[in-house]
Amino acid sequence: MTTLTPLAGSWSGHPARSSTHGRAFVGVSMCALPVNAPQPDMQPDENWDDRSIAGLPVKVQRALRRERNLVETTGSDRSRAAINYLLGICWEASPRPCLDLQEARRALDESHAGLGEVKEAVLDWLAIHEWTRRRGLPAGAGGGVSLCLVGPPGTGKTSIAWAIATASRRHLESFALAGSDTVFLIGSDRAYMGARPGEIVRRLISSGRHPSELVVLLDEIDKLTRHPARDPLPVILHLLDPSRNHAVNDEYLDGVDLDFSEAAFVATANDEAEIPAPLKDRLRLIRLPGYTRDEQIAIGSTHILPRMLQHLAIGEELQIGTEVVECLVAGYPLSKGLRQLEQRLTTVVSRALRCYLETGRPIRVDPSLARSWVRVGEAATAIGFRVVPAGPAVPSHPQLDR
Template identity: 35%
Template sequence: MVDQYQERRVPLLPLRGVLIFPGAIMHLDVGREKSVKALEEAKQNDQFLFLATQKQTTKEDPTEEDLYRIGTFAKIVQSTKLANGTVRVQVEGLQRASLTGFHDHGDVLVADIQLFEQDGKADTETEALMRTLLSMYDQFSKQSKRASQETLATLKETTAPEQFADLIAANLTLKLSQKQTLLEFIDVKERLQKLIEFLGNEQEVLGLEKKIGQRVKKSMEKTQKEYYLREQMKAIQKELGDREGKTGEIAELKEKIESAEMPEHVYEKAIKELSRYEKMPANAGESSILRNYLDWLIQLPWTKQTEDQLDVKKASKILDEDHYGLEKVKERVLEYLAVRKLTNSMKGPILCLAGPPGVGKTSLARSIARSLNRKFVRMSLGGVRDEAEIRGHRRTYVGAMPGRLIQGMKRAETINPVFLLDEIDKMANDFRGDPASALLEVLDPEQNNTFSDHYLEEAYDLSNVMFITTANNIGTIPGPLLDRMEIISIPGYTELEKKQIARNYLLPKQVKEHGLTKSQLPVKDEALTKIIRHYTREAGVRNLERQLASTCRKAAKMVVMEDRKRVTVTEKLVEEMLGKPRFRYGMAEQEDQIGAATGLAYTAAGGTTLSIEVSAVKGKGKLTLTGKLGDVMKESAQAAFSYIRSRSEELSIATDFNDKTDIHIHVPEGATPKDGPSAGITMATALISALTGRKVKREVGMTGEITLRGRVLPIGGLKEKAMSAHRAGLTTIIIPKENEKDIDDIPASVRDDLTIVLVEHLDQVLKVALNESEDKK
């Protein structure tokens, strides 16, 4: 008998997914190299070995921590080597044993074990437990097809409680963890009590299975096997109160739909789709599509909104904190707030902030959201050419998603955010549709309360959204779309405004980001002016911020390497930090020129000055235009040329100059495309100067379209052009009479430094722009 041995050292055989009770005989297929070696060692050691179950079946080479401590001391009854190298072995469990020592010899595992002695006697309490258990197993065997009558007969003849308990445990369908629990109960009474608990649960489950089977059978007589199994699963979950699996998922989805506060038509659609999803097999291709669709309906905001902050004074303070100047935009936002406060209802206006890069259009939209206490969402339209980006994809497509508008609303989590449509002038269209046309419905307050997204298939209300768009050039925006927006022009900043912005916003930000303090980096006013004038040339302040960042980096280096406590940025130090000046401040000519006039132009980056040069030499009347001019600009040159021919006598120009003089009109910076009609009077002035020999005044700039009769027509972008003239050092600008209404838009600081001459005809232009001829002096 093995009872006489208390401690032993035997080969160790780790088991995966199985467990052997004492008294049980089981066949095992052994394939792992160490396990096969353990069998060989056991054969040389009286056929004894220790069987311990692995905690994780996936572990190929288990260590001591991977094995349960309590296992079975067993004996090999028979072993056979199969053709594939696996050893099929029959083992008999003898006793419970505890693993006290683990030895990995490289090719074989060896265990030190302690055997638990078997008492074999049954007292009165143990006898009662055994009778109870025998009665329950008798009833269980009648209910279950898995219990054998041979086992029941053996149990009736078994008097030893240890053998009785292990025999029942071996013949119950239990989880591996439950079997291990029974194996670890050394006290036989505790083991018998746990078996009564497990057997009671098994009987209850068998009763429920029978009840469920009867219920399902009545309703499923003519159905397929798959449907039968699915209904059986639902019935099981209902009986057990199991909210996991699809039943629980459906209940959870329905609960979310109820609490999403959807409009009635959307709610009905969601319930209908949920019903379809419930009936659909989990492995069906459309199942995931339906689930994704329901998630979108649930997660979209339908009624949730933030409360507007209608304190106009507080909103004004916030706007002033974030941005300097931009009075028109701020005024428009405050007007909206005032009206909203008085009426308590107003459809969101569609504002379009138009202006060159770097003037703060996007950050201003963010500040508007903050002043209104609304969520902010930004959507970039630059390069968008697919209509589905706006309206979404049909759900029939693989990977279908809602449009970016609906995605933005989901991110906002409210129905009244400030929604920024950035770079609306840079959309394109191709065979995939026209996104600009799709935006027509979005940006129409009369229509966007029923916005249709192809993915949602249900109307979504966008009327509470405050849409703001930005553009560099409104000329590229389609007319119908432009008509839906209120254009607010942000032309650029004056030098005075740039200084204020740099001093109050940009410099403190860059000083903080570079780990400095205000006291460590004082910047003189003249240094700031030099950076603005000689190191930047822009309408906005983006490049100015880069130069200030560069200044902070240089100062940080000085503080660290030279151990300086303070770096004062002076006008002289600016050149040491940023290098030689990149731009010449004041682009006006140094002296009066013949055949060279200064025009004022408007570009996507703001206003600029444009020098137009004309050369007249003897020839055959050839007219040459260079400088990468657009068609409109070439036509302006032709119109000016024709006007001069028609008025050659009044202008003291030879009437046959067009037959004997070659004329070359050139606009410098030939690599940059140029177009537009407003250079008409500038070309005409330069032509007349070249043909008459009269000099053009260097301090004069001009803009205006010319007709064949010499009339000067109005132009756009006067504010930007006036600011560029001021920046270039011009003192007089000539503008069309019809643009008089736009003079008030020019900042007072610029207007006070310029002499503005209004003209209706080219003759008036010539009187101001040209010096008197030498003959008349």
């Protein structure tokens, strides 16, 4: 039997997968295919035959045969592209291990300090989702399909979605919905110039995963733009509807169903009042109220600052203690999120690192020095600074006192 492979081309690809139907066809990743890229020549009889696609969904088989006929009769470049896209999608799910809720709790605790009630709500949602999967119950039974994290910017909504993906051993695909339309999500008809599949299909191809292996992050659903002719809301509602999301269609791949019934959906929103009412009815809302000062100090000391120093490979060159984080929280207006604290710490670390590079001496940052670098209402680049060396006092560097 002839081995089924995507059409040869000039773009780079990933190694073929080794399973039978669906994954074996992902010999080349088509995620990098440009919008108007010329399609490679195709000789269908030499690349695949009807026997080699027998394990694919019936509608996919029909679509492949239809596009092959168009290539043979008209030489259609768009049909060649459609064949490549169809062969690039994974049509068979790999078995997934059962979700370990203890591991899920550890993943949430390691990535987030505080937020106790939020973590409990997320674990409840994961438990329902896992139970329905194990029992083979209809998708959405018990409200276990679609989750929405609502809270101000910087409260950890996106990182919670990452923790959910890690705990459930799924791959996270994030879709930024602010300003999106139907063309962005489900593509456009091939009759239009420059047509191509939507972002959903392209993400499936680039990830090489079946929808059941994904956590689909619908980011900022409260910022959907209601286009008169290309309103994305019906597409989102279709994705989140357990009775219909087994048959999600892309305009470019007309008539082919993508099965998202086993995908896990997580949405985020900053303003609950701006979430469209039909969408809110399909979501389980978990509200992130923001962090207290004590929680911000704990997170800054145990997560943000150590991660920042680790990413910059900073060791004994800088000494920045917990008291610095405390002063950067207590001495400034309280924000609900962590982004402002992270920005202040970034200013302190970058300024201290600059001191080290200009003096060649280890730098110890104390609270008063940190406050002088991060004054309320002033840009970080406009703040003067001085050196507080780690160890015996040394004269300040003349360039640093200006």
